[in-house]
Amino acid sequence: MESRLIETNGVRLHARVAGQGPVVLLVHGFPGTSYSWRHQLPVLAAAGWQAVAVDTRGYGGSERPHDGYTTEVIEQDLLGVLDALGADRAVVVGQDFGAKYAWNLARHHPERVRAVAGTVPFADLPQEKAPSALWAELAEHHFLHLHYFQEPGVAERDLGGDRADEFLARLLWALSADGGYFSVFGHASAGTSYLDALPSAPALPWPWLSEAEFAVFAEAFGAGGPGREFAGGFGSYRAADADWAFEAGWLGTPITQPALLLIGEHDPVRRFTQTDPALFADLTERVIPGAGHHVQQEQPDAVNAALVEFLAGL
Structure with a gap:
């Protein structure tokens, strides 16, 4: 596996690259980095692909x-990067925010995307109100991280x-299959930080994350310095209204390439987001048993098998 720095669009991005062949671009979410794809890189490389996991701007070595x-x-x-x-x-292939970017890249630039996979559903954003306005209304009733991140x-300061x-440990754990994320909604918004709302995480190691692996994530986020650890995630949440306005120009535009939805059985996102099948010409859906939000x-093993099968069928 090679570490590479790539100059693109006025920013320097870090990527992990493995293998030779047609490119599979792996895009992480929050909280994640290119290291989130450590289990997929060697498997995809062995299957004859050049697997490229990028730290998007604001994360890791970027x-x-x-x-x-x-x-x-x-x-x-x-x-x-391409x-x-x-x-x-x-x-x-994208996870969390990375899935949002993957889905949209496929329909905005179809000539560059051969096929697409994501770990969260995809649908057009509602147009009645800007996301920040909707989230502010919901936050009148309970804590909502989407609203909390806007200011x-x-x-x-808090995180x-x-x-x-x-914060990183609590969020990683809460979003996992055993994490009980929905307890955050039992807190009021006023005077509550996200760290206060999240449940405590058990001591490492966890079944899917060792102490050494957590240390890699912690070091990557910490490289930003105090207050800049999570710049990429915070920036993406605060871009919601701009994204809503941008994506309004693409309402109803379908994804015509082969598409794969890989979602964890216990992913909290399944409770409040659904895929719009009308936006896909060729969609396969796989629910991964025993997985939460960090499905890969x-x-x-289950994700690797599904990805290799999907790629082999192209």
Whole structure:
């Protein structure tokens, strides 16, 4: 596995690259980095693909600018990665925010995406109100992380510095199959930080994450420095209204390439988001038993088998 720095769209991105052949671009979410795909890189390489896991802007070994976290900008980042690799087209696979970017890249730039896979459902955003307005209304009733992240400086103060590792551990655990994420909604918004709302995490190791693996994540986030550990995630949440306006121009546009939805059986996202089948011409859905939100880490063998099968059928 090779570590590579790629200049694209005015930012320097770090990527992990394994294998030779047609490109499979792996895009992580929050909280994650390119290391989130550590179980997939060697398997895809052995199957005859060049597997490329990128740290998107604001994460890991990539630069952390103060702006540029919209879908529109990150799409250009990813296209620049493909250009740097000499890949006219690629299969794009995304998790969490990475799935959002993968789905949209497939329908916004179909000439560059051979096939697409994501770990969260995909549907057009409602157009009645901007996301931040909808989230503010929901936050009147209970804590909502989507609303909590909107005010710049608040999450940086509450979750950065010497609190960063604890927040990272709690969020990773809460979103896993055994984490009980929905307890956060039992807290009021006023005076509550995300760290306060999240349940405590058990001591490492967990069934799917060792102490050494957690240390890799903690070091990657900590590289941003106090208050900048989670710049990529915070930036993406705060780009929601801009993304909503940008994606309005694509309402109803289908994804015509072969598509695969890989979602964990116990992923909290399954409770409040559904895929719109009308937006897909060729969609296969797989529910991965025993997995939560970090599906490719919690159940890597099942995810690897599904991905290799999907790729072999192209």
